[in-house]
Amino acid sequence: MTSGSAPFVKTYSAETARHTVLASLVPVVRYPLEIWRHRxxxxxFFRRELLGRFRGSSLGLFWVxxxxxxxxxxxxxxxxxxxxxxxxxxGPGREYALYLFxxxxxxxxxxxxxxxxCTCVVDNGNLVKKVAFPSELLPVPLILVSxxxxxxxxxxxxxxxxxxGVLAPGWSLLLLPVVLLIQFVMTLGIGLFLxxxxxFARDTSHxxxxxxxxxxxxxxxxWFPHALxxxxxxSIKQAFAWNPAYPLLxxxxxxxxxxxxxxxxxxxxxxxxxxSDLGYLGDHLLYASLWALGFLCLGYAVFMSxxxxxxxxx
Amino acid sequence: xxxxxxxxERLAKTYRIYGPPxxxxxxxxxxxxxxxHRAVHALADITFAVDAGQxxxxxxxxxxxxxxxxxxxxxxxxxxxxxxxxxxxVSALLELGAxxxxxxxxxxxxxxxxxxxxxxxxxARSRFQQILDFSExxxxxxxxxxxxxxxxxxxxxxxxxxxxDPDVLIIDEILGVGDLSFQRKCVDKIWDYKARGKTxxxxxxxxxxxxxxxxxxxxxxxxxxxxxADAVMVTNEYATWESHLRDKPDQSGYEKLPAxxxxxxxxxxxxxxxxxxxxxxxxxxxxxxxxxxxAPGETVAIRVHVRxxxxxxxxxxxxxxxxxxxxxxxxxxxxxxxxxxxxxxFVVTLTLGNLCLLSGEFNLPVWLFDERGVHRFHERPxxxxxxxxxxxxxxxxxLQNHQWQVDRVPGSVFR
Numbered sequence: 001m002t003s004g005s006a007p008f009v010k011t012y013s014a015e016t017a018r019h020t021v022l023a024s025l026v027p028v029v030r031y032p033l034e035i036w037r038h039r040x041x042x043x044x045f046f047r048r049e050l051l052g053r054f055r056g057s058s059l060g061l062f063w064v065x066x067x068x069x070x071x072x073x074x075x076x077x078x079x080x081x082x083x084x085x086x087x088x089x090x091g092p093g094r095e096y097a098l099y100l101f102x103x104x105x106x107x108x109x110x111x112x113x114x115x116x117x118c119t120c121v122v123d124n125g126n127l128v129k130k131v132a133f134p135s136e137l138l139p140v141p142l143i144l145v146s147x148x149x150x151x152x153x154x155x156x157x158x159x160x161x162x163x164x165g166v167l168a169p170g171w172s173l174l175l176l177p178v179v180l181l182i183q184f185v186m187t188l189g190i191g192l193f194l195x196x197x198x199x200f201a202r203d204t205s206h207x208x209x210x211x212x213x214x215x216x217x218x219x220x221x222x223w224f225p226h227a228l229x230x231x232x233x234x235s236i237k238q239a240f241a242w243n244p245a246y247p248l249l250x251x252x253x254x255x256x257x258x259x260x261x262x263x264x265x266x267x268x269x270x271x272x273x274x275x276s277d278l279g280y281l282g283d284h285l286l287y288a289s290l291w292a293l294g295f296l297c298l299g300y301a302v303f304m305s306x307x308x309x310x311x312x313x314x
Numbered sequence: 315x316x317x318x319x320x321x322x323e324r325l326a327k328t329y330r331i332y333g334p335p336x337x338x339x340x341x342x343x344x345x346x347x348x349x350x351h352r353a354v355h356a357l358a359d360i361t362f363a364v365d366a367g368q369x370x371x372x373x374x375x376x377x378x379x380x381x382x383x384x385x386x387x388x389x390x391x392x393x394x395x396x397x398x399x400x401x402x403x404v405s406a407l408l409e410l411g412a413x414x415x416x417x418x419x420x421x422x423x424x425x426x427x428x429x430x431x432x433x434x435x436x437x438a439r440s441r442f443q444q445i446l447d448f449s450e451x452x453x454x455x456x457x458x459x460x461x462x463x464x465x466x467x468x469x470x471x472x473x474x475x476x477x478x479d480p481d482v483l484i485i486d487e488i489l490g491v492g493d494l495s496f497q498r499k500c501v502d503k504i505w506d507y508k509a510r511g512k513t514x515x516x517x518x519x520x521x522x523x524x525x526x527x528x529x530x531x532x533x534x535x536x537x538x539x540x541x542x543a544d545a546v547m548v549t550n551e552y553a554t555w556e557s558h559l560r561d562k563p564d565q566s567g568y569e570k571l572p573a574x575x576x577x578x579x580x581x582x583x584x585x586x587x588x589x590x591x592x593x594x595x596x597x598x599x600x601x602x603x604x605x606x607x608x609a610p611g612e613t614v615a616i617r618v619h620v621r622x623x624x625x626x627x628x629x630x631x632x633x634x635x636x637x638x639x640x641x642x643x644x645x646x647x648x649x650x651x652x653x654x655x656x657x658x659x660f661v662v663t664l665t666l667g668n669l670c671l672l673s674g675e676f677n678l679p680v681w682l683f684d685e686r687g688v689h690r691f692h693e694r695p696x697x698x699x700x701x702x703x704x705x706x707x708x709x710x711x712x713l714q715n716h717q718w719q720v721d722r723v724p725g726s727v728f729r
Binding site for chain 1: 326329335336338385388389390391392393394395396397398399400401402404406408409412413415417418422425426429430431432433434435438
């Protein structure tokens with residue numbers, strides 16, 4: 001048959017089609033191209049996702065801004081005035097509130113992106129079943145929305161940090177798009193992996209909500225890696241090297257202009273300085289991107305190797 | 315010889331039905347010897363080819379595999395075995411408005427749907443007006459689709475779907491959408507595709523539509539090609555087979571009831587926008603008086619009074635006879651016989667000379683069509699049933715012109 005050369009010929013043979021994970025891994029190099037080629041579709045889905053969320057509310061997109069502002073105000077009140085003492089500078093203060101805030105918005109973006117991607121194939125069941133279109137693009141707009149929400153939060157963070165003089169963003173702020181790209185790739189990888197699993201077992205979303213909660217507490221969102229004191233502190237410090245979210249989170253914080261976190265604590269009447277360094281941006285970027293690429297390859301290969309079954313299962 | 319537009323070879327699709335979801339994983343384990351699923355063979359060993367420019371109808375009962383076949387050719391689902399090839403741009407009308415977002419306006423949904431069908435921003439912009447004009451939803455295009463009636467959603471869906479100008483059009487039972495004028499536009503569009511030599515693959519429960527539109531037909535039965543031949547032949551065979559299966563005779567033929575809000579030819583709106591059968595009766599041609607008891611050999615006339623729409627349409631009419639158990643004994647059409655029906659109001663008389671039917675009660679359905687005989691404006695039976703009573707003792711459906719002859723065999727040993 002000479003079908004290969006003619007335009008718009010679609011052939012499929014169940015005998016020669018290969019649905020192994022390894023065979024689906026190679027086309028991952030074409031994935032960015034695929035996203036670019038369908039940018040208009042992605043754009044439309046992005047709009048639908050972003051506007052659809054606020055359609056019908058009177059404040060509309062403004063909610064994206066209201067949420068982080070109120071969240072920061074609460075943190076500031078709780079940690080600056082309830083747990084800390086702004087006069088003596090002992091205990092958590094507004095610096096801690098900012099540290100916490102920057103961690104929470106970054107991790108929430110990751111969590112949101114994955115959670116929404118997880119159910120995307122099933123949620124768009126009528127499209128998967130009735131319209132022949134590339135379902136591997138479905139998580140992309142969802143993750144882009146989570147990044148937009150993050151960027152708004154990051155702007156709030158920057159604004160407050162600059163006002164207090166806590167954050168000193170330098171040229172590294174220009175690397176924010178790089179950090180966002182890494183976060184995008186990592187979220188996409190995990191999202192594709194879970195989206196595939198969710199098609200076969202609807203337990204996946206519950207599993208993820210528990211796992212992500214555990215992950216959040218095991219990642220330095222609320223606490224400082226260098227201020228660990230427990231009996232297993234040393235081994236936990238070792239384990240950071242294997243937490244994909246750790247380099248990503250620290251990279252986010254450094255890019256926003258935080259070099260170190262001042263934190264002091266009263267131990268037996270003596271004020272102990274627990275100021276800790278956030279590490280080197282270069283290291284964090286390297287490790288985060290390696291993790292991200294690994295997740296993407298795994299997620300993409302698994303997703304694509306099972307994609308032919310989705311229409312029958314959703 | 316041209317290459318076929320659609321080629322299907324030993325295609326099969328088996329669905330695996332699992333109980334609990336973990337059985338899917340458990341089954342893969344080496345120590346599990348017995349399969350944990352129930353296999354459902356939706357399609358089994360299908361082979362056929364469709365030449366470019368041909369229109370093929372797919373018929374069969376529910377669950378015969380029609381939709382599965384269409385979905386495979388569209389590319390949304392994949393076969394378990396076999397291969398297929400589709401040559402040319404494919405557009406599928408499987409479910410209208412499948413991708414619509416309820417909270418978005420018609421305008422936003424047009425762009426969204428265009429993107430899903432692979433249009434670029436530029437192409438979508440350039441086709442927007444054409445889509446909008448076709449849908450005739452100008453006044454509602456900026457209202458959320460949630461506020462649309464089901465007919466309006468279907469109109470919008472159809473308009474977007476046909477905007478692609480495909481080489482191969484795959485249609486699943488959607489010709490009855492919207493109101494009368496929109497239904498006609500759909501039919502016109504399909505006819506236009508046909509005239510321009512596009513390939514169509516068409517699945518319908520309406521045998522009449524298949525016969526009128528398609529050149530050939532495929533009868534699917536339990537996932538296999540039971541018959542593939544000329545459309546008239548396949549639909550006749552199928553109708554005969556199905557009437558044997560039917561428990562109750564169905565007076566209306568093979569049509570499903572249309573959904574609410576759609577145009578229903580059995581009960582069209584009584585206004586001057588729609589051509590309508592005002593009256594239909596059986597008369598004795600000699601006296602001109604109504605009469606409905608006849609004997610074989612007599613002449614019967616059926617008189618139908620038609621009122622055309624305010625803007626008179628060119629019409630076609632068909633009259634049939636259906637015996638009480640549901641067998642269509644005959645159906646004659648002005649379109650087949652080349653009779654023109656024009657004018658604001660007229661009476662059509664069909665004279666059946668030398669009645670061939672034998673004893674029985676016959677329902678006489680009358681159909682009022684557009685001039686191509688595709689779109690049904692009105693469909694209703696003649697007021698009273700035709701009752702035929704034999705004077706002879708002949709058995710069967712009709713009186714065949716016949717003659718007996720007996721010849722002795724000369725020189726036979728049996729005396």
